[in-house]
Amino acid sequence: MDERKQRVLQAVVQDYIESAEPVGSRTIARRHDLGVSPATIRNEMADLEMLGYLEHIHTSSGRIPSSKGYRFYVDGLMQPTRLTEEEKAQIDHWYRARVKRIEEVFQETARLISHVTKNVALVLAPQMKKSAFRCLQFLPLDDRRSVAVLMTDAGFIENRIVAMPSGATFEDFQRMARVINDCLTGCTLDAIPKAAYRKIRSEISDENLYEAALDVISRALDDTEGRDRLYLGGTREMLSQPEFQDVERVKEILLMLEEEQLLKEILHAHLGEGLRVTIGRENDYKGIQDCSIVTATYHLDGELLGTIAVLGPTRMEYGRAMSLLGYMNEHLSDVVRRLGWQG
Amino acid sequence: MDERKQRVLQAVVQDYIESAEPVGSRTIARRHDLGVSPATIRNEMADLEMLGYLEHIHTSSGRIPSSKGYRFYVDGLMQPTRLTEEEKAQIDHWYRARVKRIEEVFQETARLISHVTKNVALVLAPQMKKSAFRCLQFLPLDDRRSVAVLMTDAGFIENRIVAMPSGATFEDFQRMARVINDCLTGCTLDAIPKAAYRKIRSEISDENLYEAALDVISRALDDTEGRDRLYLGGTREMLSQPEFQDVERVKEILLMLEEEQLLKEILHAHLGEGLRVTIGRENDYKGIQDCSIVTATYHLDGELLGTIAVLGPTRMEYGRAMSLLGYMNEHLSDVVRRLGWQG
DNA sequence: GTTAGCACTCAGGGGCAATGAGTGCTAACC
DNA sequence: GGTTAGCACTCATTGCCCCTGAGTGCTAAC
DSSP states (O other): OOHHHHHHHHHHHHHHHHHOSOBOHHHHHHHSOOSSOHHHHHHHHHHHHHTTSEEESSTTSOEEEOHHHHHHIIIIIOOOOOOOHHHHHHHHHHHHHHOOSHHHHHHHHHHHHHHHHSSEEEEEOOOGGGSBEEEEEEEEOSSSEEEEEEEETTSOEEEEEEEOOTTOOHHHHHHHHHHHHHHHTTOBTTOOOHHHHHHHHHHOOOHHHHHHHHHHHHHHHHHHHHHSOEEEEOHHHHHTSGGGOSHHHHHHHHHHHHOHHHHHHHHHHTTTSOSEEEEGGGOSSGGGTTEEEEEEEEEETTEEEEEEEEEEESSOOHHHHHHHHHHHHHHHHHHHHHHOOOO | OOHHHHHHHHHHHHHHHHHOSOBOHHHHHHHSOOSSOHHHHHHHHHHHHHTTSEEESSTTSOEEEOHHHHHHIIIIIOOOOOOOHHHHHHHHHHHHHHOOSHHHHHHHHHHHHHHHHSSEEEEEOOOGGGSBEEEEEEEEOSSSEEEEEEEETTSOEEEEEEEOOTTOOHHHHHHHHHHHHHHHTTOBTTOOOHHHHHHHHHHOOOHHHHHHHHHHHHHHHHHHHHHSOEEEEOHHHHHTSGGGOSHHHHHHHHHHHHOHHHHHHHHHHTTTSOSEEEEGGGOSSGGGTTEEEEEEEEEETTEEEEEEEEEEESSOOHHHHHHHHHHHHHHHHHHHHHHOOOO
């Protein structure tokens, strides 16, 4: 793949991303200064098609990039788009004006990303179960029930009503809490060692109370599942993209977007990989093989927190999406640090 | 409006709901046994159009019901559809299989409703601020912060990290909690009387501590805002309705559905009115004046809890939607009672 | 190796007629 | 007087044809 082929590929990808129309040799010759005639470009394009970087709907339509073509473009040809200071200022302003409570951060982040990129934004909120046990405490509710409050290092707090076994007093529960605290402090919630359970067993002699303790722990952990909430925004923005003029395709993508569990899986799969682009066919899930996803993971004090992503047609402004995610990343870590995340 | 006109109107509405095509006199004569010829039906239809119950796209197309026509149908002509025992069993089964945690109830309810009605389902989860203060307690976090846990009668539990003013000890905070509990017990969160605040003021002499107490209360209440979460399901189901073959219309409705705040307002507006149908033009919001909403409020022990709704094109199976909502209503009250709602 | 020229392809759009569902009106019927 | 058959008329939809224009692929000349 010589220099000139690369320049042609770059031209095709850029023009196609901009216009959403198959691009022809003539257009490229006119709009890019390659110093050769359309005929030459035609030859190059034919070669690029042979090599799998470009595609053809039918004879006599222009070329569009294949997944492989986009991949080459993203990896090598694309010039990194930087957000302008003005754009950054606008984002900061929006954030400041809109986000009053921590719960709003994620929804607003999604909204902002979708607004800027005109694509769907996905934000996976911090995962409670990845953070470390800090302490468990009980509050009395009535004579049959009490409230278990679980706190973790990342600042998550989770509560759950638990029934007290008949005969057990609130004091028993508080004693139980002390035992659990001793044994679990520092454990990551999704990886509590067997030894910890054994230790708790050995310290709580009463059978009923031990059962209750296990119940409390498992239910507290259970709850954390639902907490890695997914925020989604910009369905409508994306539908204004020309690729979604067809109702069938719209339905297809909406079907996909309603599968929250599936989306979470996809984001989880990319967790911890920094900034990453997955293009078209590279996606494992068939429903989005004509889409691309840009994901980024945000951290707090070195601790993995969550993922933000842009999902849109393969014809996407990759550079822009990537730099935006990078910027939002910092922002998000920052806001979470500042306001403190409480689950 | 004589008997026969009503039967014709009924026939038109039913056929149109079923077929989504404008219905003509001939079709009605064939499919409904009115005992008169198409010509007679034509005359009746012309009259019904005069009276505003039917509409015409252009000469020589069949009639479709107007909002007024649907209203008359819903209020008087519609025969109440009952869910079959089989359907009920299926719903029960789905519920049992899917709902493991209380948080899932609402999402699954939305999913189920949309699945059955092929329309968008909206579920407004219980409103914390409408329930009554039960107690406030503190848990120690570290030497500068503690966790405030607020519980209400409906079983909501809400927690918040609060900074302790320098000089204040955790014991001070516990004393403060006792005062607040004494003063606020039984107050509905969104209507705390001025007198209660005065009482707190008189019992807490320390200025800093009083400030902190107000802060705790206001922030606890603040949080409750975000808690009346809206669950939404079935966008895709609705889009398979023939009225949404047009991409423009799809975008319009999606724009609407992304405005969570607006949807909440709409549901709030119908709160406490039992089972209610709002048809087409009757909607205050322009964006959905070609849609209908069926809403129902669910209760627990006489206490208002939330709203569930079906949103779809005016051509909707009203009877079915209504009986389904009625059934889900019971179910929801029941599940919330059984599992206990924790916010 | 590059380019001009030319034949060929194919989607999209406009024009046009045929089709068919449906109305509205009038005159005949019971 | 209400009901109905008959008929002219309307209009959206469909299929068809043709044209246009953008674009390719090939060949021969530069």
